[in-house]
Amino acid sequence: MYRYDEFDATMVAERVAQFRGQVARRLSGDLTEDQFKPLRLMNGLYLQLHAYMLRVAVPYGAMSSKQMRRLGEVARKYDRGYGHFTTRQNIQYNWPALVDVPDLLDELADVEMHAIQTSGNCIRNVTSDQYAGATAEEIEDPRPYCEMIRQWSTFHPEFSFLPRKFKIAVTAAPHDRAAVKVHDIGLILYKNDEGETGFEVIVGGGLGRTPYVGHTIRKFLPKEYLLSYLEAILRVYNLEGRRDNMYKARIKILVNSEGADKFAEAVEAEWAQIKDNGIDLPREEIARINDYFAPPAFETLSAESAALEEKKAADKDFARWVRANTVAHKIPGYAIANISLKPIGGIPGDISDVQMEAVADIAEKYSLDEIRATHEQNLVLPHVKKDDLYAVYKALKEADLATANIGMVSDIIACPGLDYCSLANARSIPIAQRISERFADLGQQEELGEIKIKISGCINACGHHHVGHIGILGVDKKGEEFYQVTLGGSGAEDASLGEIAGRGLSSDQVVDAVEKLVGVYRQHRQDNERFLDTYRRLGADPFKEALYEAA
Amino acid sequence: MKLLKLSRGRLFPAFEEPLAEVSLDAWRDNPQEHAEATALTISNDTSLADIKCDLHGFSVIILDFPAFKDGRAYSQARLLRERYGYTGEIRARGDVLRDQIFFMARCGFNGFEFSGPDADDASAALEEFSFAYQPAADGIAPVWRKRLGRAAAA
Numbered sequence: 001m002y003r004y005d006e007f008d009a010t011m012v013a014e015r016v017a018q019f020r021g022q023v024a025r026r027l028s029g030d031l032t033e034d035q036f037k038p039l040r041l042m043n044g045l046y047l048q049l050h051a052y053m054l055r056v057a058v059p060y061g062a063m064s065s066k067q068m069r070r071l072g073e074v075a076r077k078y079d080r081g082y083g084h085f086t087t088r089q090n091i092q093y094n095w096p097a098l099v100d101v102p103d104l105l106d107e108l109a110d111v112e113m114h115a116i117q118t119s120g121n122c123i124r125n126v127t128s129d130q131y132a133g134a135t136a137e138e139i140e141d142p143r144p145y146c147e148m149i150r151q152w153s154t155f156h157p158e159f160s161f162l163p164r165k166f167k168i169a170v171t172a173a174p175h176d177r178a179a180v181k182v183h184d185i186g187l188i189l190y191k192n193d194e195g196e197t198g199f200e201v202i203v204g205g206g207l208g209r210t211p212y213v214g215h216t217i218r219k220f221l222p223k224e225y226l227l228s229y230l231e232a233i234l235r236v237y238n239l240e241g242r243r244d245n246m247y248k249a250r251i252k253i254l255v256n257s258e259g260a261d262k263f264a265e266a267v268e269a270e271w272a273q274i275k276d277n278g279i280d281l282p283r284e285e286i287a288r289i290n291d292y293f294a295p296p297a298f299e300t301l302s303a304e305s306a307a308l309e310e311k312k313a314a315d316k317d318f319a320r321w322v323r324a325n326t327v328a329h330k331i332p333g334y335a336i337a338n339i340s341l342k343p344i345g346g347i348p349g350d351i352s353d354v355q356m357e358a359v360a361d362i363a364e365k366y367s368l369d370e371i372r373a374t375h376e377q378n379l380v381l382p383h384v385k386k387d388d389l390y391a392v393y394k395a396l397k398e399a400d401l402a403t404a405n406i407g408m409v410s411d412i413i414a415c416p417g418l419d420y421c422s423l424a425n426a427r428s429i430p431i432a433q434r435i436s437e438r439f440a441d442l443g444q445q446e447e448l449g450e451i452k453i454k455i456s457g458c459i460n461a462c463g464h465h466h467v468g469h470i471g472i473l474g475v476d477k478k479g480e481e482f483y484q485v486t487l488g489g490s491g492a493e494d495a496s497l498g499e500i501a502g503r504g505l506s507s508d509q510v511v512d513a514v515e516k517l518v519g520v521y522r523q524h525r526q527d528n529e530r531f532l533d534t535y536r537r538l539g540a541d542p543f544k545e546a547l548y549e550a551a
Numbered sequence: 552m553k554l555l556k557l558s559r560g561r562l563f564p565a566f567e568e569p570l571a572e573v574s575l576d577a578w579r580d581n582p583q584e585h586a587e588a589t590a591l592t593i594s595n596d597t598s599l600a601d602i603k604c605d606l607h608g609f610s611v612i613i614l615d616f617p618a619f620k621d622g623r624a625y626s627q628a629r630l631l632r633e634r635y636g637y638t639g640e641i642r643a644r645g646d647v648l649r650d651q652i653f654f655m656a657r658c659g660f661n662g663f664e665f666s667g668p669d670a671d672d673a674s675a676a677l678e679e680f681s682f683a684y685q686p687a688a689d690g691i692a693p694v695w696r697k698r699l700g701r702a703a704a705a
Binding site: 018038161227235239 | 598620623625627629634650651653654657679680681682683684686697698699702
């Protein structure tokens with residue numbers, strides 16, 4: 001993992017001091033709420049329906065045990081004993097008091113964490129593949145590039161007042177777990193035919209009220225030019241992006257109104273002028289950052305674990321958890337273990353202080369001190385010995401963290417919705433809870449396979465409903481909550497936007513609707529195809545018929 | 552409104568005679584008529600690449616922040632400094648607030664029509680950060696360069 005040197009530590013400490021001053025000016029009345037708002041938003045502090053909400057950055061989703069333990073302590077000390085992992089691999093606290101926030105930030109700074117650029121019209125926390133450094137699929141570890149982007153974008157003087165917020169995601173595996181095609185910039189690290197590694201640069205994807213799948217504006221960018229190329233994109237966007245209407249201000253609108261070719265030309269012209277201006281990092285600095293991500297001290301193990309097989313045979317629930325929540329690791333004898341934050345009937349992404357401390361302990365003991373957050377609001381223990389999986393499972397179970405449902409119908413993404421958010425039109429969390437309860441039987445879920453349900457409480461689409469295999473969007477109809485269903489979306493390498501199935505459904509109907517859709521899939525599925533594959537093969541009609549027949 | 556000027560990392564209140572200002576459009580239409588002008592105002596939706604004329608005759612170029620959130624002039628200032636070699640004063644006009652002056656200075660602004668109450672406090676805002684992660688128009692060595700220097704010295 002990356003560790004701060006004195007420069008990084010100073011930058012974060014100075015940011016806390018600066019924010020402490022801003023809070024003091026607000027509390028003394030020197031700043032009105034209107035004047036304070038842009039300042040607090042630069043530091044992840046939102047005013048929600050009931051209280052302030054602080055969003056803490058987890059750069060590219062990577063945490064140490066020490067950091068996770070501190071997140072738990074902070075939840076207990078400054079919040080109501082829980083935190084909420086978001087679709088940006090960040091964590092949010094829903095109830096901090098304004099006067100406490102500077103102290104809270106100091107405690108985070110102690111463990112090299114911060115809330116810098118987790119909101120505002122700036123370059124947000126960069127996200128990545130939660131299996132980075134652990135999966136055999138990747139061509140190279142994407143995290144060093146994420147860290148380079150984190151540093152370059154931090155307090156970037158030119159790009160702190162962009163037309164709108166700006167999100168960058170990086171992956172280095174063909175299986176896209178970072179949703180790079182629906183980001184402002186998505187970067188795919190790959191090896192070209194000449195054997196060189198570089199980035200495919202995708203621009204202008206996004207969700208929200210005008211969803212787009214991004215366009216590739218450069219097929220191959222030599223990786224040493226990453227930062228200058230990003231700077232060129234951001235400069236074109238800063239100068240040309242719309243500022244007259246906040247709903248048309250994201251880069252996706254610029255790219256899609258001008259056309260991706262024309263946008264690419266403008267970027268290339270700008271890049272040609274700046275590519276040798278000393279923006280890109282020298283070899284030594286790239287090597288310095290890379291060193292932090294050198295593989296940890298893996299043991300030499302045999303690929304199969306007799307202990308694991310024995311426990312699987314003896315404990316059916318454990319065997320199910322292994323099938324559902326673990327995936328292959330690049331090192332023989334190791335596995336990647338997912339921790340579901342979607343217990344049946346629970347709030348997606350929520351985790352208590354005690355659970356955070358349990359995860360910290362487990363990671364320290366069994367996962368080489370590393371934890372990841374995923375954009376699907378779960379956690380990952382990236383480096384677990386197969387021999388230890390049973391102990392990990394038992395410890396997770398003890399902490400109520402062993403739900404075996406990764407990628408399944410109850411592994412739902414949901415935004416905070418009207419329970420917390422001042423923008424929401426409808427509640428998301430209770431819908432997720434009721435769907436999860438309807439499909440409570442884990443055996444049935446496993447049999448259904450991968451089904452991605454994503455729920456947003458308003459058109460801003462924080463719950464990614466456009467890219468759900470089944471998407472659910474909350475709308476307000478004359479003061480009543482209604483839900484619009486979309487079908488066939490995907491945020492992965494086969495990215496597509498869901499299509500609206502038909503008229504909105506009441507909160508009572510929407511859970512039945514999901515069950516009907518799943519019923520159609522069951523009836524028509526061939527071999528092991530996923531819900532999404534069946535939908536793509538058959539088209540929307542049979543699903544729509546089931547939804548609206550005699551309803 | 553006070554005029555502040557940046558000198559050696561600090562802001563100082565400045566008192567000067569009103570400038571003879573001309574807008575870019577007016578000047579392009581009829582440069583002879585504006586031969587006396589010393590300050591050029593450029594709106595923030597102007598592409599500098601299209602100007603194609605000599606800016607060095609102006610002692611001040613004034614860029615606009617119609618609202619603090621509208622950050623186009625940050626890019627314009629960097630381009631004036633880094634691409635077009637403009638060495639005169641670049642002055643920020645409009646919604647110029649204490650907490651943005653640091654970013655403006657990094658992008659090459661060195662004059663500020665400051666609307667906030669306290670000029671000393673604005674100067675303090677410039678000193679809130681000891682380092683910068685990225686190069687910009689102010690010549691501050693980015694953190695990675697300092698790291699290299701330190702490694703070389705070790």
